[in-house]
Amino acid sequence: xxxxxxxxxxxxxxxxxxxxxxxxxxxxxxxxxxxxxxxxxxxxxxxxxxxxxxxxxxxxxxxxxxxxxxxxxxxxxxxxxxxxxxxxxxxxxxxxxxxxxxxxxxxxxxxxxxxxxxxxxxxxxxxxxxxxxxxxxxxxxxxxxxxxxxxxxxxxxxxxxxxxxxxxxxxxxxxxxxxxxxxxxxxxxxxxxxxxxxxxxxxxxxxxxxxxxxxxxxxxxxxxxxxxxxxxxxxxxxxxxxxxxxxxxxxxxxxxxxxxxxxxxxxxxxxxxxxxxxxxxxxxxxxxxxxxxxxxxxxxxxxxxxxxxxxxxxxxxxxxxxxxxxxxxxxxxxxxxxxxxxxxxxxxxxxxxxxxxxxxxxxxxxxxxxxxxxxxxxxxxxxxxxxxxxxxxxxxxxxxxxxxxxxxxxxxxxxxxxxxxxxxxxxxxxxxxxxxxxxxxxxxxxxxxxxxxxxxxxxxxxxxxxxx
Amino acid sequence: xxxxxxxxxxxxxxxxxxxxxxxxxxxxxxxxxxxxxxxxxxxxxxxxxxxxxxxxxxxxxxxxxxxxxxxxxxxxxxxxxxxxxxxxxxxxxxxxxxxxxxxxxxxxxxxxxxxxxxxxxxxxxxxxxxxxxxxxxxxxxxxxxxxxxxxxxxxxxxxxxxxxxxxxxxxxxxxxxxxxxxxxxxxxxxxxxxxxxxxxxxxxxxxxxxxxxxxxxxxxxxxxxxxxxxxxxxxxxxxxxxxxxxxxxxxxxxxxxxxxxxxxxxxxxxxxxxxxxxxxxxxxxxxxxxxxxxxxxxxxxxxxxxxxxxxxxxxxxxxxxxxxxxxxxxxxxxxxxxxxxxxxxxxxxxxxxxxxxxxxxxxxxxxxxxxxxxxxxxxxxxxxxxxxxxxxxxxxxxxxxxxxxxxxxxxxxxxxxxxxxxxxxxxxxxxxxxxxxxxxxxxxxxxxxxxxxxxxxxxxxxxxxxxx
Numbered sequence: 024x025x026x027x028x029x030x031x032x033x034x035x036x037x038x039x040x041x042x043x044x045x046x047x048x049x050x051x052x053x054x055x056x057x058x059x060x061x062x063x064x065x066x067x068x069x070x071x072x073x074x075x076x077x078x079x080x081x082x083x084x085x086x087x088x089x090x091x092x093x094x095x096x097x098x099x100x101x102x103x104x105x106x107x108x109x110x111x112x113x114x115x116x117x118x119x120x121x122x123x124x125x126x127x128x129x130x131x132x133x134x135x136x137x138x139x140x141x142x143x144x145x146x147x148x149x150x151x152x153x154x155x156x157x158x159x160x161x162x163x164x165x166x167x168x169x170x171x172x173x174x175x176x177x178x179x180x181x182x183x184x185x186x187x188x189x190x191x192x193x194x195x196x197x198x199x200x201x202x203x204x205x206x207x208x209x210x211x212x213x214x215x216x217x218x219x220x221x222x223x224x225x226x227x228x229x230x231x232x233x234x235x236x237x238x239x240x241x242x243x244x245x246x247x248x249x250x251x252x253x254x255x256x257x258x259x260x261x262x263x264x265x266x267x268x269x270x271x272x273x274x275x276x277x278x279x280x281x282x283x284x285x286x287x288x289x290x291x292x293x294x295x296x297x298x299x300x301x302x303x304x305x306x307x308x309x310x311x312x313x314x315x316x317x318x319x320x321x322x323x324x325x326x327x328x329x330x331x332x333x334x335x336x337x338x339x340x341x342x343x344x345x346x347x348x349x350x351x352x353x354x355x356x357x358x359x360x361x362x363x364x365x366x367x368x369x370x371x372x373x374x375x376x377x378x379x380x381x382x383x384x385x386x387x388x389x390x391x392x393x394x395x396x397x398x399x400x401x402x403x404x405x406x407x408x409x410x411x412x413x414x415x416x417x418x419x420x421x422x423x424x425x426x427x428x429x430x431x432x433x434x435x436x437x438x439x440x441x442x443x444x445x446x447x448x449x450x451x452x453x454x455x456x457x458x459x460x461x462x463x464x465x466x467x468x469x470x471x472x473x474x475x476x477x478x479x480x481x482x483x484x485x486x487x488x489x490x491x
Numbered sequence: 492x493x494x495x496x497x498x499x500x501x502x503x504x505x506x507x508x509x510x511x512x513x514x515x516x517x518x519x520x521x522x523x524x525x526x527x528x529x530x531x532x533x534x535x536x537x538x539x540x541x542x543x544x545x546x547x548x549x550x551x552x553x554x555x556x557x558x559x560x561x562x563x564x565x566x567x568x569x570x571x572x573x574x575x576x577x578x579x580x581x582x583x584x585x586x587x588x589x590x591x592x593x594x595x596x597x598x599x600x601x602x603x604x605x606x607x608x609x610x611x612x613x614x615x616x617x618x619x620x621x622x623x624x625x626x627x628x629x630x631x632x633x634x635x636x637x638x639x640x641x642x643x644x645x646x647x648x649x650x651x652x653x654x655x656x657x658x659x660x661x662x663x664x665x666x667x668x669x670x671x672x673x674x675x676x677x678x679x680x681x682x683x684x685x686x687x688x689x690x691x692x693x694x695x696x697x698x699x700x701x702x703x704x705x706x707x708x709x710x711x712x713x714x715x716x717x718x719x720x721x722x723x724x725x726x727x728x729x730x731x732x733x734x735x736x737x738x739x740x741x742x743x744x745x746x747x748x749x750x751x752x753x754x755x756x757x758x759x760x761x762x763x764x765x766x767x768x769x770x771x772x773x774x775x776x777x778x779x780x781x782x783x784x785x786x787x788x789x790x791x792x793x794x795x796x797x798x799x800x801x802x803x804x805x806x807x808x809x810x811x812x813x814x815x816x817x818x819x820x821x822x823x824x825x826x827x828x829x830x831x832x833x834x835x836x837x838x839x840x841x842x843x844x845x846x847x848x849x850x851x852x853x854x855x856x857x858x859x860x861x862x863x864x865x866x867x868x869x870x871x872x873x874x875x876x877x878x879x880x881x882x883x884x885x886x887x888x889x890x891x892x893x894x895x896x897x898x899x900x901x902x903x904x905x906x907x908x909x910x911x912x913x914x915x916x917x918x919x920x921x922x923x924x925x926x927x928x929x930x931x932x933x934x935x936x937x938x939x940x941x942x943x944x945x946x947x948x949x950x951x952x953x954x955x956x957x958x959x
Binding site for chain 2: 456
């Protein structure tokens, strides 16, 4: 299914033999040009055609990343940081060839400061690995994109997930970074203090820069105390609109809800089939409450009352850990479950986020698009933030469907922008949102390009992503 | 007391008559070169010697700011944005002369979106004005530095205050900006969506840039629902150490405390004298809890138990609004109250912030410095964030005292940096922290300088601040 895009070879310069020689000299068997490995590093979860790098290197330290970047700079070869390849906008594709820097061996949790609620990890540590490592400390790291992504990849794409409504995104939770710049120099940004007014916020500049301004090698993260009590609740609604209105009222009342997810009827059907849940196939809200026992009960009570007034049905509690885990696993698997609705499909995911007052309207207009579409489309999302996804299932052998999906995406993005929203709530720009970045930010994109040119004058760091 | 620093005239180029003519042509009586007005715009709350601009202009719109910047660019004159002059590191001082852009007429609240919990204001709106404007909406804006600063100034210095432990700093609460760049071009950054992964985070780059990368003209801010219940509590402690340990345990337990302030015995003495409060002259914690009635009681109960175990005395509730307002006004006036301890002083304020596990140690070592000092020094701060201030009262006619204060500041900053902290938690760099920025961020400062050079190649935007 994933073959090089026609003409993509034109973007590539021949890979310098001296560079490969120098990399081998320094990294030995930790350099490979194996076709299988390179192909694996030339694709992600998106529908973009595969674009393998010329070589893959597996560094173990920030210093080694620095050495790779210096060598690539010497020979003018692109450098692309690679986590687990779970990005969905083509972020890791080596469209100009070059060297993929696989962070999987940089997987050490360097320190956990329980008293300060922070940790420093190498960029290749995944979110699940970190939380396993934190077991027994009473702390956890809340950001949870669908995949078990690396924390480096999550920082690089400004990822979020289901907990963002309460705990924020990677933007709010990265305290500091070690970054290897385009010239191979290593810098540290931010620090462990909870707040600082000391100079430009380079940390936030690198968070979300998708490997185009520097390679993140170490990340200092905020941690949170495990809540004393957690409870989850599900509620079915007569319409997506009623579900969304419940969320809006909840947020406006200031209920400190921890997670608040919407799954539409088709998603529930997919999830039922995939995880054998037996839920009513109607729009559903899945909420979670964190706090003390008393506050958790109070929050859930408030949400239940709001839901009831808006026609909510089948309100159910999940207080036991296993029950909760099962529901949330189903939610995390929603993307894959939806893909299974149509075998051999190529999935295309939208990612708009709008001010919450426009969310019901945005979803309602989008549902009219879905009704007219010729392929199955599931809708779910982090509605507490105003962020939702469509998973459009496209037949890869039918170019008309790819075009239809593209048109649909454009309609959804332009609708979100018209409503004061963004083309991407959490997936990033990569290759897929380049046009929309212009539509969203206009002349500010030139400022981004100027910064890119200053920090990476030879355009070697993940070229072609974010900035054309 | 504030006279131009010897030699500071050397930094100035003569002010071009054509520029003044052009400004007058466009802005008429909204341009002035009056010595009184220029002097007022050439000083702030810091002890830095006065450095007046050559002219002051009072724009009313973003477009007018753009016109001023274009004209200054044409004639190579510096441009310094001016809010209310409450900065404490010399941020607004026109050390190279030029034009001060007084934002006081840009004082319109442009929109309040109650359903989305956001607002867009002109940069000259002050925090108190905004909260008065929000009266009746059920919403409020929590960030509260001591002064009634403008929101533009607060964004430019990445300000915070007493509520940061719960609601974050300006970094977390600015959603988007309108910025006039060095070439006069206006851009918009960020947006009203609660999260976005669309490109580099220019919003966070401008927040905290102290007018050196662009002039903030409009600001979109996050608002919060007024909590259903608020209660404040005070508790006296046998030592600063016991008070700090209470805070640390509170944070580590995940109590969502809204405000948590420490005042040392000397500060209490000053506050008693200033506000006639009659408090025991011992280290005091002043806490505030926001939430539902039940959760507020639960939080306060938890903190009281922790305090008791650590020797806390005189635990008192302030549930009535007037009582709370009186206590918090006293806290906000602490800086001025301390200054009144020694008439005709010049006050010098430190601003370090450390990881909370090091806070007790940092304050304890600092108290040893205070004990040895020849002048009165008060200590208070936002200890929930690890941030505290010393107010050092210096006799302006005694150069030895200024030197002693400077040495003390250096000791405190270097101690904080050694403990993984920052030289400035909320005041900013301005002129006063230039050396310490290098000490804190090392080679990353060169990256900041490169960005400054890219966005302001002729060094006309607030020159000499943050970047030398």
